[in-house]
Amino acid sequence: xxxxxxxxxxxxxxxxxxxxxxxxxxxxxxxxxxxxxxxxxxxxxxxxxxxxxxxxxxxxxxxxxxxxxxxxxxxxxxxxxxxxxxxxxxxxxxxxxxxxxxxxxxxxxxxxxxxxxxxxxxxxxxxxxxxxxxxxxxxxxxxxxxxxxxxxxxxxxxxxxxxxxxxxxxxxxxxxxxxxxxxxxxxxxxxxxxxxxxxxxxxxxxxxxxxxxxxxxxxxxxxxxxxxxxxxxxxxxxxxxxxxx
Amino acid sequence: xxxxxxxxxxxxxxxxxxxxxxxxxxxxxxxxxxxxxxxxxxxxxxxxxxxxxxxxxxxxxxxxxxxxxxxxxxxxxxxxxxxxxxxxxxxxxxxxxxxxxxxxxxxxxxxxxxxxxxxxxxxxxxxxxxxxxxxxxxxxxxxxxxxxxxxxxxxxxxxxxxxxxxxxxxxxxxxxxxxxxxxxxxxxxxxxxxxxxxxxxxxxxxxxxxxxxxxxxxxxxxxxxxxxxxxxxxxxxxxxxxxxxxxxxxxxxxxxxxxxxxxxxxxxxxxxxxxxxxxxxxxxxxxxxxxxxxxxxxxxxxxxxxxxxxxxxxxxxxxxxxxxxxxxxxxxxxxxxxxxxxxxxxxxxxxxxxxxxxxxxxxxxxxxxxxxxxxxxxxxxxxxxxxxxxxxxxxxxxxxxxxxxxxxxxxxxxxxxxxxxxxxxxxxxxxxxxxxxxxxxxxxxxxxxxxxxxxxxxxxxxxx
Amino acid sequence: xxxxxxxxxxxxxxxxxxxxxxxxxxxxxxxxxxxxxxxxxxxxxxxxxxxxxxxxxxxxxxxxxxxxxxxxxxxxxxxxxxxxxxxxxxxxxxxxxxxxxxxxxxxxxxxxxxxxxxxxxxxxxxxxxxxxxxxxxxxxxxxxxxxxxxxxxxxxxxxxxxxxxxxxxxxxxxxxxxxxxxxxxxxxxxxxxxxxxxxxxxxxxxxxxxxxxxx
Numbered sequence: 001x002x003x004x005x006x007x008x009x010x011x012x013x014x015x016x017x018x019x020x021x022x023x024x025x026x027x028x029x030x031x032x033x034x035x036x037x038x039x040x041x042x043x044x045x046x047x048x049x050x051x052x053x054x055x056x057x058x059x060x061x062x063x064x065x066x067x068x069x070x071x072x073x074x075x076x077x078x079x080x081x082x083x084x085x086x087x088x089x090x091x092x093x094x095x096x097x098x099x100x101x102x103x104x105x106x107x108x109x110x111x112x113x114x115x116x117x118x119x120x121x122x123x124x125x126x127x128x129x130x131x132x133x134x135x136x137x138x139x140x141x142x143x144x145x146x147x148x149x150x151x152x153x154x155x156x157x158x159x160x161x162x163x164x165x166x167x168x169x170x171x172x173x174x175x176x177x178x179x180x181x182x183x184x185x186x187x188x189x190x191x192x193x194x195x196x197x198x199x200x201x202x203x204x205x206x207x208x209x210x211x212x213x214x215x216x217x218x219x220x221x222x223x224x225x226x227x228x229x230x231x232x233x234x235x236x237x238x239x240x241x242x243x244x245x
Numbered sequence: 246x247x248x249x250x251x252x253x254x255x256x257x258x259x260x261x262x263x264x265x266x267x268x269x270x271x272x273x274x275x276x277x278x279x280x281x282x283x284x285x286x287x288x289x290x291x292x293x294x295x296x297x298x299x300x301x302x303x304x305x306x307x308x309x310x311x312x313x314x315x316x317x318x319x320x321x322x323x324x325x326x327x328x329x330x331x332x333x334x335x336x337x338x339x340x341x342x343x344x345x346x347x348x349x350x351x352x353x354x355x356x357x358x359x360x361x362x363x364x365x366x367x368x369x370x371x372x373x374x375x376x377x378x379x380x381x382x383x384x385x386x387x388x389x390x391x392x393x394x395x396x397x398x399x400x401x402x403x404x405x406x407x408x409x410x411x412x413x414x415x416x417x418x419x420x421x422x423x424x425x426x427x428x429x430x431x432x433x434x435x436x437x438x439x440x441x442x443x444x445x446x447x448x449x450x451x452x453x454x455x456x457x458x459x460x461x462x463x464x465x466x467x468x469x470x471x472x473x474x475x476x477x478x479x480x481x482x483x484x485x486x487x488x489x490x491x492x493x494x495x496x497x498x499x500x501x502x503x504x505x506x507x508x509x510x511x512x513x514x515x516x517x518x519x520x521x522x523x524x525x526x527x528x529x530x531x532x533x534x535x536x537x538x539x540x541x542x543x544x545x546x547x548x549x550x551x552x553x554x555x556x557x558x559x560x561x562x563x564x565x566x567x568x569x570x571x572x573x574x575x576x577x578x579x580x581x582x583x584x585x586x587x588x589x590x591x592x593x594x595x596x597x598x599x600x601x602x603x604x605x606x607x608x609x610x611x612x613x614x615x616x617x618x619x620x621x622x623x624x625x626x627x628x629x630x631x632x633x634x635x636x637x638x639x640x641x642x643x644x645x646x647x648x649x650x651x652x653x654x655x656x657x658x659x660x661x662x663x664x665x666x667x668x669x670x671x672x673x674x675x676x677x678x679x680x681x682x683x684x685x686x687x688x689x690x691x692x693x694x695x696x697x698x699x700x701x702x703x704x705x706x707x708x709x
Numbered sequence: 710x711x712x713x714x715x716x717x718x719x720x721x722x723x724x725x726x727x728x729x730x731x732x733x734x735x736x737x738x739x740x741x742x743x744x745x746x747x748x749x750x751x752x753x754x755x756x757x758x759x760x761x762x763x764x765x766x767x768x769x770x771x772x773x774x775x776x777x778x779x780x781x782x783x784x785x786x787x788x789x790x791x792x793x794x795x796x797x798x799x800x801x802x803x804x805x806x807x808x809x810x811x812x813x814x815x816x817x818x819x820x821x822x823x824x825x826x827x828x829x830x831x832x833x834x835x836x837x838x839x840x841x842x843x844x845x846x847x848x849x850x851x852x853x854x855x856x857x858x859x860x861x862x863x864x865x866x867x868x869x870x871x872x873x874x875x876x877x878x879x880x881x882x883x884x885x886x887x888x889x890x891x892x893x894x895x896x897x898x899x900x901x902x903x904x905x906x907x908x909x910x911x912x913x914x915x916x917x918x919x920x921x922x923x924x
Contacts, residue, residue: 009699011656015666016692018699022708037703042662048649050610052632052641056653063657143612172569176609181684183607185255188688189262189573190609219689277906290748297741304737311727324890332719340718382912383903399903406905430901430909437913442824458886468857468899468914475853475891476821486723493883497875498746500894501840508902512840512875514764515857515914516894518882524890529821529852534890540723548730621738 004034006071008109010081010211011043017211023238024077024112027125031116040067046084049092050177058092065089065098065105073119074109077234079141079210082111087144111141113209113233117150123157129239130160134203136194136217137170138210151209151233158236164201168193175216191220198228205231250580251603257578258607267403271575274402275566281509282563288501288511299502300621302495303557306456306487310547313456313489314538320459324521326534334364337539341366341448341481344535345375348479350445354437356463356470357381358450359397359560360483360539363582366448378440380469382433389416395576397583398507398562403575437469447473447531451484452559453499454536457492460520461536464503464513471515480519480531486538487547487556493518499559506563506619542595552627555590557620564614564624570607579604586614590627598635605631663700670694750873753838754922757871760841764897765910767919774804777865777923781808781830784863784919791827794859796851798832801865805830817851821858828861829854829915835881836866836920839874840896843920844881847891856895861917868924 005028009021025035044064048057064085068074076082086106093102116122135155141147155163174180174190181187194217198206204227208214211232218230261267286292306313318328331337344350353375355361367377367388379388383400387393389412394400401409406426413421413432420435422428449470451461461482463470474480490499496516504510523530547553565571565585576584581592581604589604605628614624635641655665673682673694685691702708750756754770761768769784771777781804785793793809795801797818805814815823822829831851835844843864845856856862872878875894882892899914910916 011662011666014699015670016695018695018697018702021699022702025708035707037700037708039700039704040659042656042659045656048652050629050632051645051649052629052634052636053646053649054633054636056649059653060656139609139611139613143616170613172609172611172613174569174609176611179606179609183255183258184684184687185259185262186570186573186607187609189268190569191688193268193569193573215692216689219685219692222690223688274906289746291746294741294744295746297738298746300738301740304735308731308735308737310731311724314724314727324887327716329716330718330720330723332722336718340716380913381903382901386903399906401903402906404904406907409904426904426907426909427911429904430912434911434913438824441913458883460886460892466899467901467912469912471853471857471893472913475857486727493879493886494876497879500875501746511760512842512894512896514895514897514900516842516896518886518892519890520886520892521890523853524848524888526848526888527852527890528817528819529854530847530890538723540719540726544723544726544730547727548733550733550735553730553735 004036004072006068006074007035007037008041008068008074008076008081009037010076010078013077013211017215020077020211020232020234023232023234024075026238027234028075031120031122031125038067038071044081044084045092046081047177049084049088054092058096061089061092061102062096062098065093065101068105069101072108074105075112075115076109077112077209077211077232079111079138079145079147080212082109083140083144085109111145111147111209113151113154114145114147117153123153125154125237127237127239128159128241129236131204132162132164132202133205133207133236134164134166134198134201135169136166136173136206136208136213138208138213139172141209142170147209154233154237155207161236164203166201166206167197173213173217175212177212180216191216195220195224195226199226203228205229207231207233207236209233250600253580254578254603254607257580258574261574261578267575268573270403270405271572274399275572278509278566282506285505285509285511288505295498295502296619296621298498299619300557302490302498303559303620304554306490307547307553307556310486310489313491314486316456317454317459317489320456321521321536324459326521326536329535329537331537331539333541337364337483337537338366338369340537342369342373344479344481345370345373345446348445350375350479352376352378352440352444353446353448354378354380354441354444354473354477356447356449356465356473357384358448358483359582360450360485361448362394363541364539378437378444380437380441380473381465382430382467385433385437386412393577393582396562396565397560441472441476444477446479446481447477449473449480449482451482451488452503453496454484454489455493455496455518456489458520460493460518462496463517463519464500464515466508466514468515470517474517474519475530478531479533481535481537482519483537483539486540486543502619503559503561506561506617546594549594551630552590552594554622555594555627557622558587559620561619563617563619567613567617569609569611569613586624586628590624590631593631598631598638599640602631602635602640605635666698747839747874750838753871753873754868757836757838757841760839761920764841765900766841766897767917769919769921771921771923774923777921778804778807780921781863781865785809785812785828788827788861791825792823794822794826794829794855796831796855800832801830804865817855821852822854824858826859828863829856829859830863830865831855833864833866833870834885835878836871836922837875837878837894838871842878842894842896844878844892844894846885846889848889849885853891856893857914860911860915861919862915864918864920866920866922868922
């Protein structure tokens with residue numbers, strides 16, 4: 001039985017949103033797992049891959065595969081980064097000498113909510129978060145990893161949490177990586193639409209399994225000084241006394 | 246030049262993305278569509294099986310294109326029709342122009358055909374002094390406004406009833422009696438009915454070319470396609486070479502699938518098959534029938550075995566409606582004949598990646614297009630492939646190439662990565678509003694820069 | 710008839726490019742087992758009537774030709790004055806003598822329907838239960854205009870002509886395909902939603918479609 005989880009902390013989570021990683025560890029420890037963090041990790045290669053720079057992406061991806069070669073179970077708090085490894089590495093590394101290792105790694109990488117519900121088989125992780133919360137379905141999580149119910153199952157078990165469905169929850173928030181700065185007028189408009197839907201729910205918090213979406217939505221909400229704030233699913237699950245002020 | 250197209254795209258995208266009235270109109274139209282399609286899909290016990298079946302029919306057709314095109318051609322000729330193969334837009338236009346000249350054609354009624362937009366047929370006919378009447382109501386409206394179609398299925402999606410009232414009062418004042426939706430449709434009927442009966446030539450597209458019976462298949466709800474192909478003495482049908490399907494029975498799948506994702510209907514009101522000019526036993530109908538088969542870059546796309554499946558597209562419009570970018574910028578901002586995800590992948594394939602690669606980058610890669618396509622074209626993946634191809638062709642700006650090289654340099658070593666991260670966070674803290682970050686900050690606040698990274702917290706106390 | 714395909718255009722050029730392109734094989738998704746796309750139709754006649762109603766079509770059931778004639782007369786009487794166009798078929802000749810009194814009548818053997826026709830009357834090739842459709846043809850049903858020119862189209866059909874689904878309808882279409890330059894499925898009145906997505910019945914084709922089904 002798996003007892004030690006290897007952490008895959010996306011590059012921007014390490015640098016900009018470290019709390020997401022900390023919260024994920026809190027939850028994993030609470031339900032009885034040991035965690036390990038291979039310090040050598042940097043990035044999965046997605047920014048270069050999505051921009052079409054597959055040679056650069058391949059080198060970084062191969063490094064990733066080497067860093068995680070010995071890991072038994074890898075967990076990541078980001079749908080898009082998990083999808084990169086599970087769904088896109090096979091194509092990116094199709095002619096790489098590390099192709100077989102990548103295919104093997106694919107089977108051992110999980111997104112955080114998926115791991116809790118499907119592998120650890122828990123939906124109640126002893127959280128308390130007495131707030132009105134709405135959930136955004138991030139694109140790669142939904143359409144590449146087919147994860148839709150699991151985060152909701154986890155949220156429904158959080159004590160005091162009132163979950164309201166977001167209108168057009170499956171519509172892209174507009175981040176899209178480099179798209180957010182290459183086509184800021186479109187990205188911004190998409191963010192506005194998402195923020196409008198969030199505000200319409202009256203929720204205090206919008207949550208998701210992708211920190212990149214939340215970074216973008218948060219930027220839009222704070223620009224308009226909205227009441228709603230963003231929080232990663234791990235942040236809610238880690239909470240036992242409600243939101244920190 | 247590609248730079249100009251990109252600048253224009255940014256300009257139009259920004260204009261539309263910041264127009265609340267436009268956003269409201271488009272979203273409402275698409276929400277209506279979504280509800281109708283959701284209802285329509287419940288008729289299928291297994292919608293995924295229907296998609297797979299449609300995919301199989303089109304895959305078979307596209308991957309044996311020469312065989313089915315030859316069969317189709319032979320049957321059309323057997324039935325007294327003409328088949329003209331046009332390598333490019335110019336040849337297609339010239340064929341019709343010469344035919345029109347030879348037959349003394351003065352006016353033409355047209356049923357909707359995106360292909361005729363692609364070859365810019367209307368202006369060519371008009372330069373010859375031939376009057377062209379678009380008869381699909383949406384096409385008629387945008388024609389009166391001197392605009393291209395906004396959407397491949399719903400050409401006037403961006404207009405309100407008020408705008409149509411003003412337009413009709415200006416352009417067809419004698420046919421307008423009232424302001425309601427019904428009366429506007431009645432006005433268009435009145436105006437166009439005269440033209441149906443007076444026209445010398447009817448021009449149509451074709452949703453499918455049926456090889457085993459030598460017939461073209463056209464679907465409309467209005468009946469304009471029927472009148473265009475019944476009343477004038479000459480009928481010319483335009484179709485891309487990829488439109489051929491093997492058998493009549495394939496329509497038992499494709500007609501309901503197209504109708505469902507096109508409008509949410511089980512089947513379109515007029516599902517028409519035309520197999521030639523009138524037979525000697527018939528009392529009416531055109532005496533001449535011509536099919537113009539257009540290549541215009543399709544055979545080149547066929548040769549790209551990775552992107553060949555784009556030719557399976559049945560022009561249903563589902564990907565346009567699914568696309569969050571389309572929902573915000575609308576159809577005209579693309580500046581191309583085909584819009585939305587379809588247009589973003591097809592236009593570079595037909596007209597060159599060098600000029601049109603920006604369309605493949607103007608996407609968040611959300612994948613909704615892939616999930617709705619009834620013939621299982623992985624459009625989002627094709628956008629990614631286009632990006633890869635653009636890089637391989639050395640077409641990306643030098644700043645971007647340099648940036649990616651630096652990125653790779655940083656990511657290949659943990660210490661370099663940490664250094665880059667530290668510098669980035671310092672930049673964020675110190676110079677929040679500088680121009681390099683303006684694309685982000687024009688609509689969003691910057692994320693706060695934490696003092697300790699995750700790995701620093703891990704190293705300190707295991708991130709407890 | 711002129712020699713067809715006397716100007717085939719770039720035929721050889723295009724076909725050779727296509728053949729060269731297809732030398733490379735493309736990936737193919739795994740096939741699925743064949744099977745029906747839709748649930749089978751349980752009560753065809755009821756289903757047909759329900760689908761027609763949902764599609765703004767009128768259906769009338771009649772037990773015999775006398776009742777059919779009466780039904781036809783009722784429909785015609787409800788229309789504004791003006792010419793009626795009928796398919797020249799023995800059955801319709803008989804019905805018209807009772808039903809079309811006092812109206813000027815034009816038969817398909819004389820040519821196309823007039824622009825001012827108030828109604829067209831035709832037989833059909835089949836009725837389709839699953840979709841509420843009428844299968845018509847040019848040579849078999851009075852010409853192309855017979856099903857689209859007038860504001861009202863009346864179809865005289867028989868219950869035995871009812872088929873279950875699109876497969877059956879297309880099989881019938883396949884049988885008659887080479888004897889007709891036009892074969893079509895009509896499923897509802899003419900309509901459009903091009904203005905603000907508001908559904909309006911009666912665009913260019915008939916606003917009224919009436920199907921009289923004789924047992």
